[in-house]
Amino acid sequence: MVKLSLPIKFTIFLSLSLTASTTSSSSSLSFSKSKSSSIPKATPSDLLSVLGPTSQSSTVNPLVxxxxxxxxxxxxxxxxxKSSTQFQDYSIRRSLKDQNFKTQREQNELIWWPPESVLELARLAVxxxxxxxxxxxxxxxxxxxxxxVEGCKEYRCELTRTPYGxxxxxxxxxxxxxxxxxxIVARGSSVGFSVSLNRYDLFHGHLILATKSGRLGILFHAREYPAYDKYVFPYNMGYCQKGSNVTYDDSMNFRNILWLAPLPKKxxxxWEAPGVLVVLDARPDGIIYRDIIPEYVDFARTIYEDDLGDAVADVNYLNVGEEVADYQIFIC
Known part of the structure; x- marks a missing residue:
């Protein structure tokens, strides 16, 4: 496991759901958009195709x-x-259990060609x-x-959809x-995005099966609960927003992060393509903001998981304190 110098213990929790992100609580947010009819409109399917192999990306309008x-x-x-031959060179039998992946190349390879258990799930999905x-x-x-999680009970905050997983x-x-x-936390600064693993910022993603291809992926949402500010962010998002130190600023443009597993041939x-890990920049002058961010949440810059495919489960990485001896995965 790559050493990322995180001092507190966390648990990963997966909650099964086919509904929209918790950010939908801010669905009343609105922001004016200007759209030009002369520019083709991008779709979520286009976004996934451009991140796929040539057989998929070549079907997208070149301007889009x-x-x-x-x-x-x-x-x-x-x-x-990357070819199947190159794929074999990445030692697919590697395990996360007993190894530290310290070099940037080793860390990259775990995204391009993950361990066998991840590849098996990716193939099952397709x-x-x-x-x-x-x-x-x-x-x-x-x-x-x-x-x-981080005093949620005290604030009556419920981060997950169900109390079990x-x-x-x-x-x-x-x-x-x-x-x-x-x-994501370790590499965020490389694209100008400082992100923290806590219940106000990055703590969850949405496991999806992409439309058409069935490709396995996770749409992560950072900046989940920005702090209330009567001038900058005058929106009450409920109990889970209380105590937030997340400032609403241009970093909201980077709140959608997408992981795609390697794509198997049918x-x-x-394999058609290796894995992908990318921040989706939703800046107001970009095509993602213009065409893919729903207008009723464009102030929050939210891409919804069920626009990209079938939403299978919520994946939650939760700070549970030092009393937990290991990292855990839950599915609700």
């Missing part, structure tokens, strides 16, 4: 593709044309035709209570989800 690419800030270099049940069958049936059967898969959160055991 160019503008989408201008809004991608890659946390790991984008390598859409081979099933994007069936969420393929993901659910990989879960441990044990039901676990959601722990208190589950984990994946594969502990390595659970550890990989933790790795994704920590790498006809053979080969």
């Amino acid at each position: 593709a160019k503008q989408l690419k201008s809004c991608f800030k890659f946390l790991v270099p984008f390598t859409p044309r 081979d099933s035709g994007g069936d969420p049940d393929a993901i659910y069958r990989a879960l441990d049936p044990t039901v676990l209570p959601v722990p208190d 589950r984990r994946f059967i594969s502990q390595e898969l659970n550890s990989y989800l933790r790795y994704l959160f920590e790498l 006809s053979t055991k080969g």
Whole structure:
């Protein structure tokens, strides 16, 4: 596991849901957009295609593709044309359990070609035709209570949709989800985005199966609860906003972070494309803000997971304090 110098213990929690992000509580937010009919409109499907292999990206209008690419800030270099032969060179049998991945190259390779347990889930997702049940069958049936998180109970804040959850059967898969959160924090500064793992900022993502391809992915949402400010952010988001020190500023443009698992071929055991980890820049003069951010939440810059595909589960990385001896994955 890459060392990221995080001093406090966290738990990763997955909550099953097909509904919209918790940021929908700010659905009353609005912001004026000017749209030009002379520029083709981008769709969430276009966004996923541009991040896919050439067979997918070549189907997108070239002008749309160019503008989408201008809004991608890659946390790991984008390598859409890695071959199956190169894939074998990355030692797919590596395990997160007993290793520290310290070099940047080693960390990148864990995104491009993750451990076998992650690849198996990615293949199940595609081979099933994007069936969420393929993901659910990989879960441990044990039901676990959601722990208190950073004083949530005191504030009557409920971060998860249900008070219980589950984990994946594969502990390595659970550890990989933790790795994704920590790498986002470690690499955020490389694209000008400082992000923290706490219940006001980055603590959750949404596991999705992409429309059409069935590709496995997670849409992470940072800056979840900006602090109330009567001049800058005059919006009451409920109990979970209380105590927030997250300032509403231009960093909100970077709150949507997308991980895509490697894409398997449907006809053979080969692979179409390696994994992707990218910040989706929703700046007001960009095509993501203009065409993909819903107008009723454009002030919050929220991309919704069910616009990208089937929303399967919420993935939550929660600070539970020093009393927890290990990192845990839960599914609710």
